[in-house]
Amino acid sequence: MKSGVKSQKSEGYPKRSLIFWGRRVGRFIFLQVLTLTLFFSFIGVSHAYNRIVVLYAAASPVLKELKAGDKVVGVTRTDRTFDNVTRVGSHLRPNIELLKALKPDLIVAGSKRAFPESFSKELKVDVFYFDPRTLDEILVKIKKLGDLLDRKKEATTLVHRLKEKLSEIKPLNKRPTVIYEISARPLKVAGSRSIITSIIERAGGINLVTVKKKHVLISPEKVIKLAPEIYIYQVGPMNKNPEHPKKREFFRSLKSRVIRVDEYEFARPGINAFDAVLELNRIFSEIE
Amino acid sequence: MKRKSEVRSRRSEFYGSGIAVSLLAVLLVVVSIVAVMKGAVKIDFFGMSEIEREILFYVRVPRVFMAGLVGSALAFSGVLFQYVMKNPLADSFTTGVSASSAMGAVIAIMLGLGVVIPLFALAGGIIGLIAVYKIASVRGRVQPITMLLAGIVISTFSSATISFMKFLSDDAVSSIIFWLMGGFQSASVKKVAILGFVIALSYLMIRRDYLSLDIICFDDTTAVSSGVSVERLRRKAFFVAALLTAFSVGYAGIIGFVGLIVPHIIRLLRFVKASELIPLSLLGGAFFMILNDLIARTILAEGQELPVGIITSSVGGVFFLYLLIKRKKELYYFD
Numbered sequence: 001m002k003s004g005v006k007s008q009k010s011e012g013y014p015k016r017s018l019i020f021w022g023r024r025v026g027r028f029i030f031l032q033v034l035t036l037t038l039f040f041s042f043i044g045v046s047h048a049y050n051r052i053v054v055l056y057a058a059a060s061p062v063l064k065e066l067k068a069g070d071k072v073v074g075v076t077r078t079d080r081t082f083d084n085v086t087r088v089g090s091h092l093r094p095n096i097e098l099l100k101a102l103k104p105d106l107i108v109a110g111s112k113r114a115f116p117e118s119f120s121k122e123l124k125v126d127v128f129y130f131d132p133r134t135l136d137e138i139l140v141k142i143k144k145l146g147d148l149l150d151r152k153k154e155a156t157t158l159v160h161r162l163k164e165k166l167s168e169i170k171p172l173n174k175r176p177t178v179i180y181e182i183s184a185r186p187l188k189v190a191g192s193r194s195i196i197t198s199i200i201e202r203a204g205g206i207n208l209v210t211v212k213k214k215h216v217l218i219s220p221e222k223v224i225k226l227a228p229e230i231y232i233y234q235v236g237p238m239n240k241n242p243e244h245p246k247k248r249e250f251f252r253s254l255k256s257r258v259i260r261v262d263e264y265e266f267a268r269p270g271i272n273a274f275d276a277v278l279e280l281n282r283i284f285s286e287i288e
Numbered sequence: 289m290k291r292k293s294e295v296r297s298r299r300s301e302f303y304g305s306g307i308a309v310s311l312l313a314v315l316l317v318v319v320s321i322v323a324v325m326k327g328a329v330k331i332d333f334f335g336m337s338e339i340e341r342e343i344l345f346y347v348r349v350p351r352v353f354m355a356g357l358v359g360s361a362l363a364f365s366g367v368l369f370q371y372v373m374k375n376p377l378a379d380s381f382t383t384g385v386s387a388s389s390a391m392g393a394v395i396a397i398m399l400g401l402g403v404v405i406p407l408f409a410l411a412g413g414i415i416g417l418i419a420v421y422k423i424a425s426v427r428g429r430v431q432p433i434t435m436l437l438a439g440i441v442i443s444t445f446s447s448a449t450i451s452f453m454k455f456l457s458d459d460a461v462s463s464i465i466f467w468l469m470g471g472f473q474s475a476s477v478k479k480v481a482i483l484g485f486v487i488a489l490s491y492l493m494i495r496r497d498y499l500s501l502d503i504i505c506f507d508d509t510t511a512v513s514s515g516v517s518v519e520r521l522r523r524k525a526f527f528v529a530a531l532l533t534a535f536s537v538g539y540a541g542i543i544g545f546v547g548l549i550v551p552h553i554i555r556l557l558r559f560v561k562a563s564e565l566i567p568l569s570l571l572g573g574a575f576f577m578i579l580n581d582l583i584a585r586t587i588l589a590e591g592q593e594l595p596v597g598i599i600t601s602s603v604g605g606v607f608f609l610y611l612l613i614k615r616k617k618e619l620y621y622f623d
Contacts, residue, residue: 090455092461093455183462183463183466184402185397185402185405185463185467185473185474186463186466186467186471186473186474186595187473187474188463188466209590210590211590211592215462216590216592217466217592217593217594217595218328218591218592218593219327219328219329219473219585219591219592219593220347220473221327221328221329221343221347221348221591222328222329222590222591223591224329224339224342224343224347225328225329225339225343225591226591227339237457237460238460238462238463239463240397240398240399240400240402240460241400241401241402242402243402243403248474249346249350249476249477249478250346250347250350250473250474250475250476252342252346253338253339253342253343253346
């Protein structure tokens with residue numbers, strides 16, 4: 001036996017075991033797979049998302065500014081940013097059949113409550129949640145969207161432009177106290193987790209309602225007691241044709257200066273929020 | 289001898305209901321005082337500032353009155369619906385009036401006509417009432433059981449319409465939902481005066497028919513032979529109950545269980561005649577609602593409120609469960 005082995009080695013053809021060859025083949029396949037994965041993932045980052053459905057109207061103007069409008073294939077029925085795209089229902093109840101038919105590779109949704117992760121698993125599609133609560137978070141989300149859509153340059157430009165806008169804010173001698181009405185019936189006001197609080201603060205004011213909620217169902221007597229210098233009431237789908245606050249009997253003692261604003265301009269966490277800051281800052285300056 | 293005992297029994301009944309009315313009136317006054325004293329803002333009653341005075345007289349006091357009146361109206365309507373349907377579980381929900389009034393109010397919210405919500409609620413309630421009456425009447429006669437079924441149909445249809453309108457107005461959906469949960473935030477002296485007038489008018493309209501209402505609890509033949517115009521009385525009671533419900537929904541949204549729970553408690557205390565049941569339900573409804581509203585507006589910190597419908601439904605649900613478990617035998621006995 002021993003002599004046999006020696007003779008083979010001496011011929012220069014050592015006998016390899018099955019395990020040895022198995023390992024070599026395995027290593028080769030692993031390296032190939034790794035190389036291909038890295039290659040396709042690189043390709044994927046730059047060209048991954050070409051069919052986008054936007055289920056949160058506030059995100060549409062951002063996509064338009066990022067020059068990714070041609071990638072948008074579906075929006076909600078109230079979203080008028082893009083023409084000639086499919087309307088897929090409402091942001092809370094999108095039509096799943098329509099969504100499937102559009103074969104999106106990315107869905108931009110407002111929150112996990114509006115579009116749960118289970119939906120994305122069912123549709124086998126990636127979801128980007130556009131749910132900023134502050135102006136800074138809006139900028140972060142814009143950058144993230146820019147990365148995802150290979151629009152880094154456009155995102156940087158947009159962020160820079162929005163920051164420039166904020167630099168136009170005029171400093172105030174005294175910060176006015178504010179309460180922002182979301183709806184009159186029932187009386188709901190903006191809480192500290194609303195984008196509106198961020199807008200008010202950047203504009204130089206103070207939101208007197210500090211409850212850690214987006215919207216707060218509040219007692220009218222609390223509003224009177226807080227005695228804001230400025231009472232802002234929005235008009236829009238959430239507050240259709242509200243009565244002027246001073247005409248409401250329970251607000252007859254409200255001494256605040258009342259300002260009416262457009263819900264679409266103030267209560268949506270998108271690009272518009274930066275214009276809202278300037279508008280509010282202008283009002284604060286005039287009052288001062 | 290027999291006559292003497294009858295007189296004695298009537299006297300004790302009279303005194304019994306008199307004592308109950310007095311007790312409930314005292315309780316109502318006490319809870320009203322507490323409700324006026326407590327709220328989102330602490331008021332110094334011995335040295336009120338101008339703002340505190342305004343809050344007290346134009347926010348809190350109208351609200352307490354409004355809660356009391358809506359409670360009375362809902363309890364009163366519940367009693368009347370139970371007489372009309374000959375069913376102790378009937379109320380503004382089972383008869384469809386509540387849902388059709390809410391449908392009218394939601395249409396007003398959708399159209400952005402917030403100021404005229406009560407009018408739309410009233411119109412919705414009356415349409416619901418007419419529909420129920422038309423569906424349930426056969427050759428001019430109305431069968432209570434058919435009326436109950438028609439009420440369920442109208443209620444289901446109205447609820448479906450409300451859901452459809454919520455679907456159509458995604459952005460306003462939370463406002464609609466919160467409004468439907470009920471509350472007294474928009475109470476005013478004017479609304480208090482109107483609702484007070486409606487309740488007083490309804491009470492005066494029904495007051496003469498106490499005995500007839502008791503008689504229609506028996507079968508129709510007995511009632512007719514006793515000289516009661518059954519159809520006319522049912523129509524009148526149904527209209528009054530629907531009117532009370534529509535005004536309540538228009539001013540405060542849907543507040544459940546009051547029309548069911550308050551008359552039940554009064555009956556449990558052995559006051560079953562209309563002459564006892566209606567006045568006690570009016571007082572009991574007011575007491576129950578003021579207490580619930582007090583909880584709704586003081587339970588959370590920083591001036592936050594809970595919709596009062598959540599409290600009434602929770603309290604009502606637990607109490608009803610208790611009734612079902614505790615009085616199971618008696619309920620089966622009545623079956």
